[in-house]
Amino acid sequence: MNSFFRQQQDIRSFFTRKKGSNVKRKWPEEEEEDDDFQTTKKKPAKKKSKKGGVIFDSDSDSDVEIVSVSKAKGSSKSNGSVSKKTSPYMSKTPAKKKEIDAASFFGASPVQRSNKKVNNGSSKPKAVKVENPRLEIEDHSDDDFQKTLEMLDKQSVPTKTSFASKLSEKMQTSKVLVPQTPEVTPQRRSPRKRVQQAETSPLKTKKTKAVARSQKTRPEIKKEIIRYSPRKTSARSTPEKPKGDSSTPKKANKRGSPFSSKVSPKSPGEGHNNEGSPPDTAEKKRGGPAYRSYLQREGPRCLGSRELPKGEEACLDGLSFVLTGVLEYFDKGELKTHIESLGGAVRASVSKKTSYLVIGREPGESKTQKAQEMKVKMLDEVSLYDLISSRPGKRKANTKKEPSPSKQRSNEKAGTTKQEPNYITPSKIDKGKFSWKPSLANSQLSDSQGSEFNSQESLGRQNSQDSKSSSGQPQASTQMWVDKYKPNNSKQIIGQQGDRSNAKKLTKWLQRWHDNNFGPHKDKARFNRDDGFTFKAALLSGPPGVGKTTTAQIVCKEVGFTYFELNASDARSKKTLQECVSEYLDNTVLGSFFSSKPKTKDQHSRHCLIMDEVDGMSGNEDRGGMQELIQLIKGSRVPVICICNDRSHPKIRSLCNHCFDLRFQRPRLPQIKAAMMSVAFKEGVKIAPALVDNMIMASNQDVRQVLHNMSMWSAGQRSDKMEETTQRDGKEQTVKKDLKMGPWDVLRQVFSSSEEISKMTFNDKVGLFFHDYSIAPLFVQENYPNVIPRKAGGDMKKHLDLLSKTADSIAFGDLVDKQIRSSMKWNLLPLQAVFASVLPGEYMRGHLGGMINFPSWLGKNSSRGKYHRILQELQTHMRMSAATSLQSINQEYLPRMREHLTNPLLSEGSDGVDDVVGVMNDYDLTREDFDNILELTQFSGFREPMKAVPPKVKAAFTRAFNKSSHLNPFSLDWGGKAKAKRGGGFEDAPGVEGDAQETQEEEEEDDEDDKALIAKLKGKTTSKKKEPAGKKGKGPAKGKGRAKGKK
């Protein structure tokens, strides 16, 4: 056996494996790698105890790996390694037992002794080819990155599949089969270390490997033996570290980094136990069977049946312990921490200074031997617990921490951080290890280990700096990028650099404001310039995130104005504005008096008002605010800058008459991109330019949004593996700002033929419809004739053809709509989308001829209802004399009646009044019916007869009509107002009027709803109406008028 091993070593020593592979890699793999690695292992890193058996590297790792391997049922090594690597938190619990069936254990391949040789052989070439490329990547000091790369390469290597074979390989190749755990530790790290060093001579490696293994037991005092928990492995890595602190970082993640063990080989200094010394080799080789049993031993048998022994503070001060064997009641790591928290020190190897050796089940031979040699007291587990509980406590000795390298575990004892930094720093610098974000709260110090998580170096670097500086502070306290990179002067505002930019204009306006408005030449100014200089207020409008508020604030600052800002968070009702703002606009401000610099007289009044988010002044809080603002602007002695998003909002329309209108456009992509790339650089984030492009487009050139996205992305990056980065890139493409488009914008997109729009997929186009699926078809129907289609190309016939097709499609859409609404078949909506929006868009794609009109169908529909009702009323009234259908009345009677009712008035004037009254009596018509008939029969283009009637005649007619009493064969209480007016003309006039008014009112109410945005006033009918309760008209003027009336 020995000779065999020697042989192996020799072979391996011929290969210079540069990179340290990820030690955490799967156990079997590592075995091969490690061999190679060892070749490259540096001499200094004599300690590299990388032996063929990666096994030792981390007991836990191996154990877990075994488990995972078995889990994978002998899947390829690479798979195993991948899974191992990617699982963020490997279970800490020792040896999770998994079911393994014999087949998977032993595999299908024949058992051959020579297997391992083959393996080794095969690993060599692999190693070789993998190595070289790595060599070049040297500037990458990111070990994780390396690891990843290696892993990627590794994956291509075919591996044995059966668990048993792997085991056996390991066994065979392992040089030191000593159950001593210490040995295991270094191994893991070795690849790392090798990476760092990257240049060992093969021969040396050979040796070092051997040595390394033996080194395991080296009194790396710092070494910790932690079994069964992968994390702990990391702790072990410390030993070689010259600074001796590396262990600390590793330790940090007791619980945390799943990859701690992988990372362990971080510190360059950590001389992995690669150095070996011949004598040790021998020792280790001996451990064959013992090693096997070591590997296979169980975890604590009575885990959880006891609580951690409570001891007084610092009761174990000054004592050092070595743990060996399996503890029955606790996880070794737990116990270790506990001991440390009580002030004790847990070491990895026995020395004279060791106070106690704690022996569990199946203790390590060498430790017990040493203990006997050095006359160290041996305790068993229970005695240890007793000891803890019985010892008297002392003052906390925080300083304990320092000597114990493995105390990475930042104990609750504060101040560890302070002591630790010196540990961290060197390792960090050396390895460029990057600290992980403080999500692992305990492990602020665990930077080097934290870096396991990093695949991106640059990110990590930044983080480590941060965490270093803010030792103990969660890095989450850093500012948001939008605040950090807020522009401080106008040069930094994106998109406002040009001479004709809004920022410049605003600056000029502000500078000249006093002169223009109050100076001696103010009148002149008005004539000279049209560019807004005559206005007392400025209105900045534009999409969100383009820099309006920022521009306003910076311009004020630069021109030397102090400002008072009111935004959507403040109540800005009429009253509050009067209280707060009106004084402000007339007064000087105290700040100017009390500042240090002496100011001249005119400078005292250098202040202005910024009303931000002025389109948000609505609702109860801000009632009357807009009007008050306009009044204030009129009388203000101070510039007012208003900022809004939606310039075309009705409220803003009235405001902008008094304001210098500055419209902000979205910054262009190159502008934003340049700024974002520089931000990325400052943050140390590597983002592909294409990705930045995507982000910018996805957010619709909203700078704030882009910054947020970038910071989110980079935060996410820091926890991602390299492989996932590419996936993320892809994902970014799908990050789009979901904009809620108004129907006008939707329509523009439906019919627009611009570049971007034409790239929309079918689904996107259907999606347009769904922005508002009720009104979209109406908009399309209203506006499609105005569109000049590209396809027509000027050809009238083609144009008509397209129009016809579109009309057909819209008609189909309407049919579908009917089905949907009447039978509730909502799943037909996409079908309607296609007919009503997508197809018309396709046919008529081009450019819009004029303004986009609001669908008039809605108004017409409500009118139809109204007329129908009126007609019914007329029919009822006329029933005694004309008992016909509605259509007949409408088409036959009414036109004639119109003539009969109006012609006498027109031709005979006052004399004709009697005739008219007679006609009305014949048909039992009321006064409103008269008007209604005229309205119903009024078609556009026809003259209105009553217009031509002189008012005198009208008055006479009214008088005459009212004088005569009318006995109506019908009741007049139509719409549910309970007044039953029977016959009697006595109160008819007012009563009838009243009723009719009321009924008309209700009709009006319906109408108002439908005529929402149409500000047409329908003549007489609207004039009489009372404000329907609670209705805030949507038409601006109408709405306002109504509201006032109501109040």
Add this chain to the structure above:
Amino acid sequence: MFEAKLQQGGLLKKILESVKDLVVDGLWDCDGAAITLQGMDSSHVALVEMLLRAEAFEHYRCDRNVTLGMNHNHLSKILKCANNDDIVILKAADQNPDSCSLILESKNGEKTSDFVVSLVRIDTDQLGIPETEYSAHVKMSSGEFQRICRDLSQFGDAVQITCSKQDVKFSSSGETGKANITLTHSATVDKEEESVTVDLKEPVDLTFALRFLNLFTKATPISDTVTLSLSQEAPLVVEYKIGDSGHIRYFLAPKIQEDEENE
């Protein structure tokens, strides 16, 4: 440990009344010698500064300088429960107190009320008020001043104060008309409180918003006399003395003058 015992609780009540309308959250700075309060109104046009020296307190102990951010509304609610002759004791912890306790003891010692008010964190900067030489000082009865301000606010929203050698004129104009009130320098000093003293270096003519002056005059109960200090380029100072051991000063920035705008 900060502890201050004030014999007349009424004084604190009055002080608070005069401050709370102007400043909602005030920073009360307590150091070994005095309690100071400084605050600006929301539109940064008016500033109030209050100083109450330790002598005013029967017992004053301040180990370390503390700054108590108090919401004046809350404080005034508490003080409403106090009678004018109650003894008021203020207490606060030294290190970053987050609440301050007030104890009201009735004069005869039979009733004791105990309140704890949470402090607020206020992030405003304090303004440094320079010592300025004012061109004109006018001293008059505080009640008189209050009446003048009230009367003039019927007519307009701003008062123009013109100081000349012998008299001081307050004018206001508005839709309804104009109003002028002139006070002449008292030749004889019958009663200190009723006299009007005009001390002039240069004539001054400034306009101020009456709304703020009316708020300032809420401090009238504190003192019988009020001193106005004016200077052409400086804000108006309205000062009420608190006994011998303190004062409340209000600063008000003048309105922008029409003719000043030829700049």
